[in-house]
Amino acid sequence: MLRGAGAGALVVAIPVPVLASGGLVPNVFVRLDDAGRITATVPRPDTGQGVRTVVALMVAEELSVEPGDVQLEQAPGDTERFGPQAVMNSTSVRQLSTPVRTAAATARCLLVTAAATRWRVPVAECTTRDGAVHHPRRGRAPYRSLVRAAAALDPATVPVALTPPEKWRLLGKTRAGRVDARDITTGRTRYGIDSRPPGGLVAVVARPPWIGAVPDTIDDTAARALPGVVDVLTLTAPAEGQGGVAVIAKSTHQALKARDALRVTWRGGTPTADSRTWLSDLRAALPAQGPINGMQQVFEMPLLAHAPMEPMNATAHVRPDGVTIWAPTQDPGGLRTQLARQLGVPATSVRVETAASGGAFGRRIEPDPVLEAVACSRRTGTPVQVLWTRADDMRNDSYRPMSVHRLSAELGPDGLPIRRAHEVATWPLTVLPIFANPALIKASGDHFPYSVPGDVTVTVRPAPLRTGFWRSVYAGQFVYAEENFLTEIGKRSGLDQVALRRTLLPPASRLHRVLDAVAARARWTRPPAPGTTRGVACLEDYGSAIAVIAVADPASRRLLRVHAAVDVGVALHPSGVRAQVEGCVIDALSTVLGAQITVRNGQVAESSFGDYKWARLGQTPDIDVTIVPSTTPLGGLGELAYPPAVAAIAAALAGDAPVTGMPFGVDVG
Template structure:
C-alpha cells in the first residue's frame, strides 16, 4: 500500500477534509489560459484537451476486476459515467505507484483511497478553474456529467483543462465525495471494462505478447522432482528447421532448470524439444505423496491437556493443490545492451522490476516491466521463474523471446499448495456445546518464502471466529517440492478443518448447525449478522437436499456460506458477505462465485498426487476442476456495513469448501471427499 508521504510526493497535492464553501479561486478570467493541453495533477488520473479521462491502474488485473474498480473510483470522483474513463495499465515502478503487488486480498483496500483522491484532485482543479473563469466562489459550483455547473452556466471539462492545469494543486483544497452521495460506487452492477475485448478475443494477455522479432522457447523440464541436467545431446534438435538455440537453464538463476529450445515458432520449438536427448541426475525419483502425507500425520503435535474430558477428536488430511490458471505460465523478455525489457502476466510488476535489477546488477531504470492482462493467478504469478527463463533464453538468442509453458508443464511444475494434516479435539458442556478446543497442524512451509515459520503459518491460518478458548499448535517441516501461495493460503487449510469439525461435533449432540454457530458468536458481531442474512436468504432446506453451513472472518471482511446439495451435486450456494462499503457489487459477486467453484472442484476430486517422483496430473482431464454442469447456482447477499473497506478475493474459498463438504452428506475425513487423499 502506498503511504501518505509517497502518495503526496507522487500526486503533488495537499488534501483537506472539506472544500471551503466561500472560497473564490482568484479573479475572473476572460478566457482559457495558455498552458499545458493536459491536466495531470497526479500519476493516477489525467484529462487531455478533448476532455478524455484516463485512469492509470497501478496493480495487475488477474481476473479480480481491479481495472473495473479503478474506473468506477475515478468516474465517481470526476462525476462522469464509467464508460467515460479509459483505463491504462501501469508498468512496473514502485517509486511512482507504490506497492504493485496483488495478493492478500488487498487491491481494493489499498487502492480505493489513493484513486479517489487522485480523481477528486482533478475534479477540484476543474471546479476551481471554472469558478475563476466566472469570478464566483468555488462553493457555488458543482461538477456533474463531465462538466462544471454554476446555475444555468456550464463549462465542459475539455474547456477547462488548460486553466486547471495552470493551477497549483497545493493551493486547491480537495474533498472526496461523501458515501451518501455516491452515484456509482456500490450502486451499479457495472460490467467489466474489458468484457467485450475478452469475449471477442481482442484482449491481449501475457501469452499473446510478441514484440517485433520475437522468438519462442519451450523447456524440457526435469522428469522427476529435483532432477538436474546431466548430459545434453541437442544435435537432432539444432538440425530442425526454425530452431535458433538450445540452452541448459541453471535452476539457481534461471527458473526451475531444464533445457530450453528457442525457435521461430511454437510448433518448431516443440519439435525441437521432442528431439532433445537429455539424461538427468539427483532429485527424488521415488517420491510418493502418500508417504509424505503419512509422515505429516506422524509428526502431528500431541493433543494438549484439556480442562475436562475430551468429547470428540478427529483427523483431517488435505492434499497438494495446483493453481491451474486458464492461461498457463509464460513471459517475454529482451536482453539488450542497455538493460532488460520484460512483458509478463505478473502479480507484482514493481517487485519483479526491483528483483531483476538486484539479481542482474542493474539500475532500476535499466529494467522495464510491462504488465500484461492475466488469465488467472491465484498466487502463482507472484513468482518470477517464467521471467527468469525468458531472460536466459533472450541472452542466448540475442533477440526477444517468449517462453511458453504447456498445460502439462503448468500442472507438473507448479508451486503447489502444501499438504497438511489436522487433529482437532474438543471438550463440551452438558448440552454438547464446545467449551474448549485444540487444533494440531502438521504441514510444510512455503519454499517461495522461507520465513513462513510455524508461527507465521499459525497467524496466517488460524482465523477461528467463535468464542471457544483453546490451543493451536503447528509443526512445519521443509517441503519436499516447490510450494507457494494458493488462494487463501493457510486459512484454506485451517478453516476447512475447523468448520467441518465444529459441524461434526454439533451433529453428534443433535445441535442445529446454525444455532450452534449463533451461540458461539457475539450477538452484535458482523459475522453473526452475515450468518443470519445467509440463512434467511437460503430459506428452509429443500426436500431431498442436505445443507452445510460455514463462516469465515479474514482480510477485514466476513462471510457466511450455506450450501445445499444432493449427494455430490451442489445445487445451490447462498453466501452473505460484509466487506464494509461495497465499491463494486458485480465484482463482489464474481469473487464469491469464483471461490465457490474452487470449493466444489477441490471437495469433489481435484488434487495433485505424486508417484515415482512425478506429479501424476497433466491436464484438466485428470485434475478434475468443476465443469459448467457441476457449477451450482450462487446467490450472494451484500450485508450493509460501516466497517472499513475489506478484502475479498481469498475470503470465500475456506467457508465454501467446508459448507460444500458438509452438504455432501459424507463422513468428511479430509479433502477431497470422493477419493483417497494423496
C-alpha cells in the same frame, strides 16, 4: 498532489502508501489533456479480480463522467513511482480506494475552481456532470475548456472533498459491469501469452521427469537439425528459473518439435517420491497424544495446483542498454527490483510491462518463467517468449502444501464445546522461506471466530517439492478442518448448525450479521427438501466477513445451491463482489469433488484438466450472493470466500457421513 506535465495538461498524482518508508509518495496519475480526455493509470495488475474496473468507477464517480469516458493505462513496474504493486492478500482495492478517489476529486475541484474564477461566482454554486462544470446562471463549461486554467492553480489553495456515498451514481450500484468485459469476450484483451514483439523467438523447456532432477547428458543434434531451431541451452535453477533444457526456435510448433527431439538423461532429485508417503510422514509428525476426553477428528488435505486458464509464460528482450519484460505478473514492481539486482544493472534500465493475466491465484507472484525468458534472450540478443504447455504448468507448479489436522474438543452438558485443541502438521511455502515459522503459518491459517478457548499448535516439516501461495494460503485448510469439526460436534449433540454458531460467536459481531442474512436467504428455518442436506461455515478475514450455506444431494454427489452473505464494508463494485464469491465457490466445489495433485515415482501424475478435474458447467450450482450493508472500513475479497465455501460444500455433500479429509471419500495419497 499536483504537478504540471506540459502545457495544457492537468495531472493529478495519487498518493499510495510506501510501506518501506511509512510515507505517502505521489505515484499514480489521473490526467486530463487539452481535449478533456481523462486517463487513469492503474498501478496494480488485473489478474481477473477487476481492479481496472474499480479504478475506472472511482475516477468516473469523482469526475462526474461515465466509466467508458476514462481511458486506462496499466502502470509498468516501478515501486518508487507507484508504491507497492503486488497483487496479494486481497489488498488492491483496499489500498487504492482512498488515493484514487482523492486524485480524481482533486482534479474535479481544480476544474470547478477554474470555472468559478472565470465566471466570478462562488465555487459552492458550481456542480459537475457529463464532463463539464455547470452553474445555474453562467451555463456550462466542458472540462476541455478549463484544463489549462486548472493546471495553473496552486492545489494547496483548493479544498478537496470526496463525493459522499449518498450522492454516488456508479460506486455501490449494481448496474456497473466490468469495463473490459467486451474486450475479454471478443478476444481483444492482450494477455501475457499474446506478447510477441517483432523479431521475437519462442522457447520451450524440457523439464525434469522427476522432482529435483538436473540434466546429466544432453544430445541436441537432432533438435538443432530441425527447421527454425535457433539455439539450445541449459538453464540452471534457481537463477534461471526451475532449470532444464531450453529450445529456442522461430515458432511455437518448431520449438515443441525440437524439444521432443532432445535426448536428455537426468540425475539427482527424488525419483521414488510418493505423495502417499508424504501424507504418512505428516500424520506421524503430529505430537503424541494422551487420553481423549471428548471428541476427536483428523482431516487430511491434498496438494493443489493453481491451474490458471493461461499457462505460465513470459517474454524478455535483453539488450546492451537494458531489459524489457512483458509478463502477466502479480508483482511488476518487485520483479523489476529483483531483475535489476540479479542482472547487476540499475533499476532504471529494467522495464516491466504488465500484461493482463488469465488467472493467477498466487502463482504469478513468482518470477521463474521470467527468469527463463531472460536467460534465453541473453543468449540470442533478441526478444524471446517462454511458453509453458498445460502439462508443464500442472507438473511444475508451486503447489498448495499438504497438511494433516487433528482436532479435539471437550463438550459440556449441553453438547457445546467448552475446550478445543487443533494440531497441525504441514509444510512451509518454499517461495517464501519465512513461512517455515510455525507462528506465521498459524497467523495465516487460524481464524477461529468462536468463543471456545483452546490451543493451536503447528508442526512444520521440510517441503519435498515446490510450494507456494494458493488462494487463501493456509486459511483454506484451517477453516475447512475447524468448521467441519464444529459441524460434527453439532451432529453429535443434535444442535442446529446455524444456532450452534450463533451461540458461540461473540455478541453483535459482523459474523452474526452475515450468518443471519445468509440463513434468511437460504430459508434455514424451513426443513431441507427430502434427500438434501446443508452445510454452514463462517470466516472473518481480510477486513471482511462472510457466511456460506450450501445445499446438496449427497446421494448423487450434486451441489444444488450455495448462498453467501458478505460484509466487505462499502461494496464499491457489487457485481465484482459477486463474481469474486462465485469464483471461490467454483474453486471450492472443484477441490471437494476431487481435484488434487498426486505424486508417483517422483512425478506429478496430473497433467491437464482431464485428470485435474475442475468443476464442469453441468456441476455448477446456483450461487446466490447477498451483500450486507455496512459502514465498516473497506475490506478485501479475492480470497475470502474460498475457506468457508469449501467447508460448507464438503459438509453438505457428506450428508450424514463425517467429513474426514478433502476431497472427502477420496484417498488423498
